Amino acid sequence: MxxxxxxxxxxxxxxxxxxxxxxxxxxxxxxxxxxxxxxxxxxxxxxxxxxxxxxxxxxxxxxxxxxxxxxxxxxxxxxxxxxxxxxxxxxxxxxxxxxxxxxxxxxxxxxxxxxxxxxxxxxxxxxxxxxxxxxxxxxxxxxxxxxxxxxxxxxxxxxxxxxxxxxxxxxxxxxxxxxxxxxxxxxxxxxxxxxxxxxxxxxxxxxxxxxxxxxxxxxxxxxxxxxxxxxxxxxxxxxxxxxxxxxxxxxxxxxxxxxxxxxxxxxxxxxxxxxxLAALTPQVTDGTCVYCNHCQPCPAGLNVGLINKYYDLARSGDALAKGHYEKLQKKAEDCIGCGHCDQRCPFHVKQTFKMEQIAAYFKE
Missing domain, CATH: 3.20.20.100 (NADP-dependent oxidoreductase domain)
Structure with missing residues (x-):
């Protein structure tokens, strides 16, 4: 358990x-x-x-x-x-x-x-x-x-x-x-x-x-x-x-x-x-990360779903989210832009672009 x-x-x-x-x-x-x-x-x-x-x-x-x-x-x-x-x-x-x-x-x-x-x-x-x-x-x-x-x-x-x-x-x-x-x-x-x-x-x-x-x-x-x-x-x-x-x-x-x-x-x-679910609810889910990590494994070792979750929580006012993000061994800035996650994401999220956004957000 x-x-x-x-x-x-x-x-x-x-x-x-x-x-x-x-x-x-x-x-x-x-x-x-x-x-x-x-x-x-x-x-x-x-x-x-x-x-x-x-x-x-x-x-x-x-x-x-x-x-x-x-x-x-x-x-x-x-x-x-x-x-x-x-x-x-x-x-x-x-x-x-x-x-x-x-x-x-x-x-x-x-x-x-x-x-x-x-x-x-x-x-x-x-x-x-x-x-x-x-x-x-x-x-x-x-x-x-x-x-x-x-x-x-x-x-x-x-x-x-x-x-x-x-x-x-x-x-x-x-x-x-x-x-x-x-x-x-x-x-x-x-x-x-x-x-x-x-x-x-x-x-x-x-x-x-x-x-x-x-x-x-x-x-x-x-x-x-x-x-x-x-x-x-x-x-x-x-x-x-x-x-x-x-x-x-x-x-x-x-x-x-x-x-x-x-x-x-x-x-x-x-x-x-x-x-x-991406194929069953395309109009609702398209372009939205639901943290399913179907994009794994990342060639650069990023936990893409967790990075997105901490980003969303930080923007929602979670005071602890930034600290959790900072403790990750691999962060958004470590993305190598290979496009592996973009190709695998069933919800059509452009994760390589998201990683750029997230990296910039947490550097502010």
Whole structure:
């Protein structure tokens, strides 16, 4: 397992986590076995926006003994009083749901307490008016909530929450469909969504990724908006390559799903290569570096994708990006202009010209 650090909290988070939307469909025995397998393979981040109430006791049974080694992402606003997932901004209901969830999970603290499903201006107003936001802040002062986060599908609302300075972690829907303006939850343009990811990285706010497969639509040629199926591993790698992303949280139904997701760790670069997107979304992606490093290997030894990422982050206001760039063994100025990357880039980026731009920018 590989880990990435949340710069605001200093937590080291596994690049693969577990989402809980489907695990209630499994038996307790099956679910516990899958969760224990996840921990044994280094998974330490678990999202609790569950599809139904049943799975909370599964987590309590499977993970109580390793509680201090894992992180729970728990949502203030997700309600399971009916046995199925529900959503509320009523403070009394939020409190009751939270107490029940902690009891089922056999824990007395929350690693990441999330403002849940903040998609509309009215949601933000309700969470404040009903006192839910203040409640989360009080729990943080008491040490019950370690860090505050939010889940959303709307870039504009995320920016509004980030402006408060309260947010340490964001759960956001990231996949090629949404980023390239395909799907019901494809809120914001490609550039607006990328700007959000860059802001999160610049401010040290980690991103946990939901809907990496667009609820399975991207995995089926018939339902894919691109007319071609992508693989789980391509979607996971795509999300992990976005700025700010720490972990991807696929939903699992049992041991078979868990084994398959963990297979990403040993998959080849070819299996994870999502450069096929250039042919599927030419009007959106043409001329834009998405850091896929399909141009590798560089004859001069440059990490072209990483150089572009630090350049984009620096221009977005990331105070640390220039320092990261300066630590690279090979920088843009070391480009020999051979044109190898220009020929290989599936997104038709003129990287030799970009290297000149980037070198000049960091010399200023």
């Amino acid at each position: 590989k880990y990435r650090m949340n710069q605001r909290t200093k937590d080291k988070i596994s690049i693969l986590g577990v989402g809980s939307s489907c695990i209630s469909e499994a038996s307790e025995k099956e679910a516990v076995q899958a969760l224990e397998m996840a921990v044994e393979q280094g998974v330490n981040y678990f999202d609790m926006a569950a599809g139904a109430a049943g799975c909370f006791s599964y987590y309590g049974k499977a993970l109580e003994r390793v509680r201090k080694n894992i992180f729970y992402q728990i949502h203030f606003g997700a309600d399971y009083a009916t046995g199925e997932y529900g959503w509320t901004t009523r403070l009394d209901t939020v409190k009751a749901s939270l107490d029940w969830q902690l009891g089922q999970l056999k824990t007395d603290y929350i690693d990441y307490g999330f403002i849940h499903c903040l998609d509309e201006e009215s949601d933000w107003n309700a969470y404040q008016k009903e006192g839910v936001l203040a409640y989360i802040q009080r729990l943080k002062e008491q040490g019950v909530v370690k860090h505050i986060g939010l889940s959303s599908h709307t870039p504009g609302m995320v920016h509004k929450a980030l402006d408060t300075g309260l947010v340490d972690m964001l759960m956001f829907s990231i996949n090629p469909g949404y980023d390239y303006q395909h799907g019901e939850l494809a809120n914001g343009s490609t550039s607006e969504r990328m700007e959000l990811y860059r802001r999160c990285e610049a401010e040290g706010v980690g991103i946990s990724v939901m809907k990496a497969f667009s609820a399975g639509q991207l995995l089926d040629e018939k339902s894919s908006p691109f007319g071609k199926a992508l693989t789980e591993y391509q979607c996971i790698q795509y999300a992990l390559d976005m700025p700010g992303v720490l972990t991807v949280l696929p939903g699992i139904r049992g041991v078979k799903d868990m084994k398959r997701i963990l297979g990403f760790l040993d998959a080849s670069k070819k299996e994870k290569d999502y450069s096929v």
